[in-house]
Amino acid sequence: MPTKAVTDASWEADVLKSDKPVLVDFWADWCGPCKMIGPSLEEISDELADKVSIAKVDIMESTDTAAKYGVQSIPLMLLFKNGEVVAKKFGAAPKSQIKGWLESVL
Secondary structure, rough: OOEEEEOOOHHHHHHHHHOOOEEEEEEEOOOOHHHHHHHHHHHHHHOOOOOOOOEEEEOOOHHHHHHHOOOOOOOEEEEEEEEEEEEEEEEEHHHHHHHHHHHHHH
């Protein structure tokens, strides 16, 4: 399952009311490290599709959501369960580290 682009308008339905955990990647087109982890997140989204959804929020387009969660540095990944943040990961990392972290907090 590919990652899903989420906007301020779709935030509540796509993340807060999701019936399974959602990993939200806050990113921007100009962010090199964000682009580096993008392909890894696509692969993880396929590999863990039954356990978690992976969403991407462009902080330049969805400024309200980015501000609400205090996004000051990207890439930033927040894991939501039942509409609440349950884990955070700052910065880029190899796929194995991102996947291992995600599996440990699911």
